[in-house]
Amino acid sequence: MAGGITRVALDGRMDIAGAAVVDLRMNLIAGSARKLLIDLKKVDFLGSMGLRSIVIPARAVKSRGGKVVLFAPNEMVESVLKTSGIDSLLPVCHDLDAAIAELG
Amino acid sequence: MPAMLTPENSMTAPCPSSLPASPLSWPEQRLTLKSQLEELALVWPWVEAIAARYSVSAETQFAIQLCLEEALSNIIRHGYQGQANQSISIACTVECAAAGVEREDAGEIVFTVEDHAPPFDPLAASGDVPTPAPVTFDDFPPGNQGIRLMRKFSNRLSWQQLPDGNRLILGFDLRRS
DSSP: OGGGEEEEEEEEEESHHHHHHHHHHHHHHHHHOSEEEEEEEEEEEEOHHHHHHHHHHHHHHHHTTOEEEEEOOOHHHHHHHHHHTGGGTSOEESSHHHHHHHHO | OOOOOOTTOOOOSOTTTSOOSSOEEOOOEEEEEESOGGGGGGHHHHHHHHHHHTTOOHHHHHHHHHHHHHHHHHIIIIISTTOTTOEEEEEEEEEEOOTTOOOSEEEEEEEEEEEOSSOOOHHHHHOSSOOOOOSSGGGOOGGGHHHHHHHHHOSEEEEEEETTEEEEEEEEEEEOO
């Protein structure tokens, strides 16, 4: 994406099995990204292990002074994010322009 | 054991839309797993089949799957501590309210999870005090999310110590659409 933004689109179930599939690639991407947009639009399930697969790379990016935004979770996935409290550390946006602005 | 409904449960009428004249409990359905994370793949189609049979909403089905994943993975990783050939049983019962009763709910779907691991009360371990929102990532240990999610997404959560293990009971309201 423009503006040095790296967009990672996750797809499917972020349960234990799904987390295992994406963990390595997420961590590789987080190793170089400075502005990371994690697109959750096509994620239809999120459990605590899936949450971990989001939080660990996000922490890595932010620890280097980067920015991370969670984009377009469905209602139930967003409820998991809010229950965990991670939404107090990472902005959750449903509008792409707003997400890009957060990363600016 | 493959994930399947037991043959005696041949009910075709979905619970919430076809309420009986009096309160009714549907026959129990049961799934037995080995204590391996790979076995969780058997749970989702089992839950989906039950959800379809009883017209469980997508939101409640999400909540059931979330709570079962958290409960079962905790048992496998912490209760059995990596012993791969122990067993976990899950029983599902559905209770419908009587027809004509003036109330919003149409009954309850209950999952009872039993293991033979050392006694561990997850509710006591997590406490009743809500955890404040994290201020930094150091306040956010991902491993502590399971109980918090189960408390939020189930309507009833309780633990019982068995003579040789643990019983966790997760209840979810069935609402009229």
